[in-house]
Amino acid sequence: MEYLRAADIASSWGVSARSVRNYCAQGRVPGAVLQGKTWMIPADAPKPERTNPRRSRGLLPVLRAEKDAGVHGGIYHRTQIDLAYNSNHIEGSTLTHEQTRHIFETHTVGLGPDEVLRVDDIVEAVNHFRAFDYVLGHTSGRLTTRFVKELHRLLKSGTSDAATDWFRVGDWKTFPNEVGGKETVAPEEVDNRIRELLVSYEGLEAHDLDALLDFHVRFERIHPFQDGNGRVGRLLLFKECLRWSIVPFVITDEMKLFYYRGLARWGEEQGWLRDTCLTAQDAYKELLDKFQIVY
8 A cells, every 4th residue: 555644645635734634643543543643544544524513614705794794703703803913013013812813893992001002003004804705795896906995005005105105005116125025026127017916817727726726925015015015915815715615814914934934935936835834724613613614
C-alpha cells in the first residue's frame, strides 16, 4: 500500500496539512500511522466527513438576512468583528478584539481608567464594518475600478489621512510607496495596471482558490493606494470567495508572518500562501459548522 505525508494528501482533500494531521490524531483516517512525528496516510484514504450537523442554509443568504434583521450573535456578527479586528490589526491597529466587538455591538467606545485609543483606529474599525456591508451588497458583481475605489473610500473616510492634501481617499496613490521593502507600481502606471489585472482576472475560465490568491498577490504588488491596500485586498478576496462559492476565510493576526511570506514568495512557492489560507479556511468552516451553515 502506498502511503503519503499530510502535506501531500492535503491538496487532494482541499484542506491544510494541519487539518490532515488533526484528522489523523482524532482517529478519523483509517490506516493512518504515526512514524516518529510524521503521519503516514494511505494514498486512497477518503477525506473524513465533518461531524457537525448542517442545515440547508447557504452562507451568503444568511449573512445578508442577519445583517438586514440586525441579528446579534450569528455568523454575520462574528464575521464582522473577526474580519475587522484582524485585518486592521495586521496593519497596526491597537484595538483589541474585545474593543472591536464593543464598537460593533454598541456603537460606543468604552474606556477604562488606563485605556488610550487612537481615533483613527476607532474610525477605521467602524469604516471596515461599512465596507463589509458594501461587499455583501455587491457579491455577484464583476470587479471594476469603481468598486475597488469605493471600498477604499469607505475604509479611509474620516481618518487623519483623509484630512491631508496629498492623500486621495477613494483614488489611486500620488506618491511612490513600498511593501515589504520592495518597490511597487509607480503612481502614473497604477490605473493601467489595475485595469489590466481586472480584465485578466475576469476573463479567466475558472475562478478557483488559486486564481483568487493569484489576483490577491498581483493586487498587493501593484499597491494602488497610498494606504489601506491590504484591507481593501482582503475584502476583495472575501467578496470573490462568496461570488464563486468558495468558503471564505479570515487571515488572523497570528497568521501575519506566514501570510506575508506567502505573498512575497508566491511566484516561487505557491504552497506557502495556499496552506496559510487553507488553514484560515478550515477555521471558518468550523464556524460554519457551529452555525449549521452548508458549504
